[in-house]
Amino acid sequence: MTMEKGMSSGEGLPSRASQASAAKVTAKELEAKQPCKEKRGGFVLVHAGAGYHSESKAKEYKHVCKRACQKAIEKLQAGAPATDAVTAALVELEDSPFTNAGMGSNLNLLGEIECDASIMDGQSLNFGAVGALSGIKNPVSVANRLLREGQKGKLSAGRIPPCFLVGEGAYRWAVDHGIPSCPPSIMTTRFSLAAFKRNKRKLELAERVETDFIQLKKRRQSSAKVKQHLGQCMGCSADLVHCENDTGTLDTVGAVVVDHEGNVAAAVSSGGLALKHPGRVGQAALYGCGCWAENTGAHSPYSTAVSTSGSPFLASEDGVLGGVIVLRSCRCSSEPDSSQDKQTLLVEFLWSHTTESMCVGYMSAQDGKAKTHISRLPPGAVAGQSVAIEGGVCRLESPVN
Amino acid sequence: MTMEKGMSSGEGLPSRASQASAAKVTAKELEAKQPCKEKRGGFVLVHAGAGYHSESKAKEYKHVCKRACQKAIEKLQAGAPATDAVTAALVELEDSPFTNAGMGSNLNLLGEIECDASIMDGQSLNFGAVGALSGIKNPVSVANRLLREGQKGKLSAGRIPPCFLVGEGAYRWAVDHGIPSCPPSIMTTRFSLAAFKRNKRKLELAERVETDFIQLKKRRQSSAKVKQHLGQCMGCSADLVHCENDTGTLDTVGAVVVDHEGNVAAAVSSGGLALKHPGRVGQAALYGCGCWAENTGAHSPYSTAVSTSGSPFLASEDGVLGGVIVLRSCRCSSEPDSSQDKQTLLVEFLWSHTTESMCVGYMSAQDGKAKTHISRLPPGAVAGQSVAIEGGVCRLESPVN
Numbered sequence: 075m076t077m078e079k080g081m082s083s084g085e086g087l088p089s090r091a092s093q094a095s096a097a098k099v100t101a102k103e104l105e106a107k108q109p110c111k112e113k114r115g116g117f118v119l120v121h122a123g124a125g126y127h128s129e130s131k132a133k134e135y136k137h138v139c140k141r142a143c144q145k146a147i148e149k150l151q152a153g154a155p156a157t158d159a160v161t162a163a164l165v166e167l168e169d170s171p172f173t174n175a176g177m178g179s180n181l182n183l184l185g186e187i188e189c190d191a192s193i194m195d196g197q198s199l200n201f202g203a204v205g206a207l208s209g210i211k212n213p214v215s216v217a218n219r220l221l222r223e224g225q226k227g228k229l230s231a232g233r234i235p236p237c238f239l240v241g242e243g244a245y246r247w248a249v250d251h252g253i254p255s256c257p258p259s260i261m262t263t264r265f266s267l268a269a270f271k272r273n274k275r276k277l278e279l280a281e282r283v284e285t286d287f288i289q290l291k292k293r294r295q296s297s298a299k300v301k302q303h304l305g306q307c308m309g310c311s312a313d314l315v316h317c318e319n320d321t322g323t324l325d326t327v328g329a330v331v332v333d334h335e336g337n338v339a340a341a342v343s344s345g346g347l348a349l350k351h352p353g354r355v356g357q358a359a360l361y362g363c364g365c366w367a368e369n370t371g372a373h374s375p376y377s378t379a380v381s382t383s384g385s386p387f388l389a390s391e392d393g394v395l396g397g398v399i400v401l402r403s404c405r406c407s408s409e410p411d412s413s414q415d416k417q418t419l420l421v422e423f424l425w426s427h428t429t430e431s432m433c434v435g436y437m438s439a440q441d442g443k444a445k446t447h448i449s450r451l452p453p454g455a456v457a458g459q460s461v462a463i464e465g466g467v468c469r470l471e472s473p474v475n
Numbered sequence: 476m477t478m479e480k481g482m483s484s485g486e487g488l489p490s491r492a493s494q495a496s497a498a499k500v501t502a503k504e505l506e507a508k509q510p511c512k513e514k515r516g517g518f519v520l521v522h523a524g525a526g527y528h529s530e531s532k533a534k535e536y537k538h539v540c541k542r543a544c545q546k547a548i549e550k551l552q553a554g555a556p557a558t559d560a561v562t563a564a565l566v567e568l569e570d571s572p573f574t575n576a577g578m579g580s581n582l583n584l585l586g587e588i589e590c591d592a593s594i595m596d597g598q599s600l601n602f603g604a605v606g607a608l609s610g611i612k613n614p615v616s617v618a619n620r621l622l623r624e625g626q627k628g629k630l631s632a633g634r635i636p637p638c639f640l641v642g643e644g645a646y647r648w649a650v651d652h653g654i655p656s657c658p659p660s661i662m663t664t665r666f667s668l669a670a671f672k673r674n675k676r677k678l679e680l681a682e683r684v685e686t687d688f689i690q691l692k693k694r695r696q697s698s699a700k701v702k703q704h705l706g707q708c709m710g711c712s713a714d715l716v717h718c719e720n721d722t723g724t725l726d727t728v729g730a731v732v733v734d735h736e737g738n739v740a741a742a743v744s745s746g747g748l749a750l751k752h753p754g755r756v757g758q759a760a761l762y763g764c765g766c767w768a769e770n771t772g773a774h775s776p777y778s779t780a781v782s783t784s785g786s787p788f789l790a791s792e793d794g795v796l797g798g799v800i801v802l803r804s805c806r807c808s809s810e811p812d813s814s815q816d817k818q819t820l821l822v823e824f825l826w827s828h829t830t831e832s833m834c835v836g837y838m839s840a841q842d843g844k845a846k847t848h849i850s851r852l853p854p855g856a857v858a859g860q861s862v863a864i865e866g867g868v869c870r871l872e873s874p875v876n
Binding site for chain 1: 641644647677680764
């Protein structure tokens with residue numbers, strides 16, 4: 075596998091790799107050429123969904139990834155914790171009407187938006203999450219606030235603060251904590267509404283087909299005829315009725331961050347499946363499923379942050395469709411010729427997906443702007459059966475505290 | 476550590492063990508004396524909460540554990556799958572007004588019952604869960620129904636069935652699937668209402684103390700005086716304000732089952748914390764947190780089922796309070812003198828807790844009645860800092876299919 079040449083090597087796209095079995099990442103390091111002196115450093119990697127990105131939409135997705143990276147780096151440079159940086163990236167991704175998160179999320183069976191989001195802090199291992207949350211523009215902000223409130227210790231009367239809130243209760247908590255509500259009419263885009271109406275028509279068609287089949291069965295026609303009819307129905311409906319959204323069944327956005335001190339954070343946000351049952355909560359809200367962040371400790375020299383897309387619950391599916399972004403970092407000894415007051419943070423990062431494509435962006439505080447890239451399976455590779463893995467390495471230098 | 480002598484050795488209590496570090500379980504096997512011939516076999520282990528069981532309440536808890544075991548074994552003997560057996564045990568535990576699950580659950584800040592429950596099938600690895608569910612007497616039944624519906628494959632129009640539903644959406648789904656609703660007045664017991672009122676008074680007191688402190692601060696009194704007052708407030712409130720329920724802060728009931736074919740299932744159900752924020756979902760509803768079940772496979776000769784109580788999110792607490800029940804089983808070669816049409820299932824089981832006590836029950840289809848036991852930390856051991864581990868082994872024989 076050819077690896078991306080690094081953070082400062084121009085806009086050149088990483089080579090792609092695809093294999094059915096696990097692939098080894100043999101990273102090629104590249105030293106950062108402009109170590110940051112004044113501002114605080116750090117690195118962010120984001121994705122705007124693993125799914126199918128048409129060439130026509132590619133520009134939009136790259137743009138939002140670029141903005142998300144910039145927001146996170148601005149936070150890091152201002153000295154904000156990794157959790158606030160990762161939240162800033164997610165807010166930008168949620169605010170895009172093209173992603174299935176926050177604004178423009180898939181609509182559920184009742185035509186409502188219900189969002190899932192979670193965040194994890196690698197330093198404290200604290201976690202915050204919301205599920206099936208309506209009426210809040212940025213679900214990840216509520217997750218981050220839950221995390222922060224949780225870090226303050228117990229509530230009055232020794233009560234343990236919540237870290238995972240759902241539905242109406244989550245909405246109430248958010249509003250009580252000063253997070254403004256947002257009317258559904260603003261969060262629903264004309265794209266998401268059009269997709270909802272199209273999906274509802276497909277659903278009605280599919281259910282009519284099923285009803286016809288039950289009617290047929292009731293009339294006790296010959297088993298052969300029933301089977302023949304069923305085959306026809308299923309054959310004609312297979313292409314028609316699979317629910318989708320306008321962005322090509324993209325699901326979940328995510329980000330991973332490491333700050334200049336080596337603290338990591340990860341976050342994930344999703345509008346969930348199109349026409350899902352109200353109250354359905356997906357992996358983006360679930361502890362240990364949607365994201366993970368863990369600073370270096372006695373058991374590992376690496377700090378690690380992961381954000382996933384796709385579902386571990388789909389084990390029975392023919393192909394598992396999903397994507398993941400990962401970073402790990404460790405302190406390494408400075409170059410012999412570097413001054414004593416520097417410490418170097420080595421950051422390895424990768425993205426991987428079994429979907430047709432995945433749009434990612436990444437940036438270090440030493441970069442002038444974010445790099446973005448639409449990773450695709452190679453021609454001929456079958457989504458759900460092949461995996462693409464790409465990544466890179468960068469070196470961050472920052473003053474010793 | 477001395478292990479329990481087995482399933483058929485009378486009512487003798489297992490010896491207790493307590494150590495601050497991980498303890499090894501060196502099990503002593505015992506052969507079942509009355510292998511079941513007609514009915515199908517299996518084994519169940521349940522718990523009614525890890526917390527503090529007063530001697531006066533011990534009888535109640537033992538009774539409900541005994542009934543829960545009997546219900547599960549009846550299901551297994553009737554040929555029901557392990558998931559239905561584990562559900563039957565949980566329904567019995569939920570129906571007890573003495574457990575913090577289903578009927579008699581802790582009330583939240585608004586005086587409402589909101590339940591979490593989940594179930595996992597070791598054969599399919601399918602999972603079903605509900606969170607913050609109100610108005611349904613047996614939350615585990617909804618979780619089991621979600622699991623079963625999920626096993627039927629996709630919904631119309633290719634939609635993926637939900638496996639985790641919360642709040643109002645979960646309630647609607649349950650009612651739409653024929654599970655009857657239950658008015659709050661029936662699920663709230665006089666015990667849970669009395670505890671709620673007491674906790675509310677404690678909360679009001681605690682918040683008045685905090686308000687006094689803020690007032691003091693505003694008056695810009697000397698830092699020393701503020702600290703002195705705070706110390707007094709905290710000192711006096713520490714014992715007064717910690718929320719509890721009438722059963723001694725018990726949390727979560729659970730069960731693990733293995734059927735005569737070696738299929739395992741696990742389930743867990745909880746009313747959650749007293750005075751929790753509405754919409755709070757705890758680990759009992761969370762994939763990979765509240766329960767796990769996994770049949771033997773290429774990677775392991777053992778089928779394993781686990782159900783937990785207590786919270787992994789409480790890492791920052793001084794002591795981690797929790798409990799767990801575990802079983803694992805594997806096929807082993809029959810005795811040389813046994814007939815060829817038998818296969819033997821070796822079942823190892825244990826319970827462990829860091830709380831003062833834990834009430835468990837267990838039974839195999841070969842037993843006439845369930846064994847129950849209140850496991851306690853040894854005198855002098857500090858809850859949250861010591862761990863008790865006890866368990867046993869039994870051998871199940873059943874006809875080869």
